[in-house]
């Protein structure tokens with residue numbers, strides 16, 4: 001696995017959950033000044049200040065970002081808040097300008113992560129530079145593409161890496177602007193040990209009312225921070241007006257969240273250990289039962305081979321699927337879980353049996 005540096009080791013003095021706040025877009029020096037002042041007034045100083053300088057918009061004609069001059073206004077943030085500044089880069093020219101203006105942390109947006117050419121161009125522009133980079137998930141739920149983008153950066157020597165879950169484009173589910181897929185950051189954390197994932201509820205829900213709930217869910221799942229678009233006067237924002245909150249609202253949201261800790265492996269806890277031992281025991285039993293089931297599946301496979309029958313038997317499968325799903329639902333297991341579990345078991349059964357058909361005959365007890 002690739003070694004990388006976690007946020008606490010980025011040399012920016014950060015610790016605990018990372019809270020990134022600031023406007024969707026930098027608009028004017030007055031706007032940046034006002035946001036800083038409101039953050040100071042509300043005692044709501046985030047871990048990092050975000051501001052979009054170049055905005056990838058769905059259709060031309062919307063505000064596409066203020067460009068380089070907005071980077072000059074980041075001095076206002078440094079002066080008032082003295083916290084790291086982060087912005088999105090979408091190509092090598094953006095990287096060059098962000099580095100020229102000493103942006104502390106870069107992020108790559110979802111529309112860029114989908115394109116390996118663009119990610120590689122950014123990575124090449126960062127060769128030999130020591131700067132942290134956060135990578136938002138691609139528009140589509142493709143874990144390998146997300147990991148691939150992180151790897152492209154890692155291979156040019158960018159080791160200060162983190163990921164951002166901002167949800168996935170879904171043409172049908174109108175509840176979200178970008179539908180969250182909580183398995184995806186969990187899979188990412190499983191595949192890349194220690195990779196931190198910041199949640200971006202603003203782009204997930206697309207309206208300020210849903211930000212608290214989605215933030216809490218992210219924390220419950222074990223995500224490592226929040227990026228929340230914050231503006232002193234959200235309704236007048238030049239982009240994403242509906243989803244931005246004021247610094248006062250951000251303070252209330254953060255105060256309402258029940259922040260959780262991941263258990264440190266070295267902290268033993270008797271109660272938890274006992275429960276985990278019970279789980280270990282049950283898992284052993286589950287495996288014994290699966291082993292027994294597959295041994296009978298093999299015997300059925302042998303019978304099918306002798307009697308020239310196909311391995312897949314739709315009638316029997318339908319009955320197994322329907323009756324077991326119902327039994328599972330009666331035992332308070334979700335229908336989705338039951339179906340996925342049964343599909344997985346069935347797939348393995350037919351694979352084993354088909355393999356038997358290809359093998360030379362052998363006696364199965």
Ligand SMILES: C=C(O[C@@H]1C=C(C(=O)O)C=C[C@H]1O)C(=O)O
Nearest residue numbers: 300311312313316317320346349
């Ligand atoms: C085990 C059999 O073969 C296949 C596997 C099944 C299973 O895992 O339960 C069910 C039907 C078949 O598609 C069988 O025919 O009974």
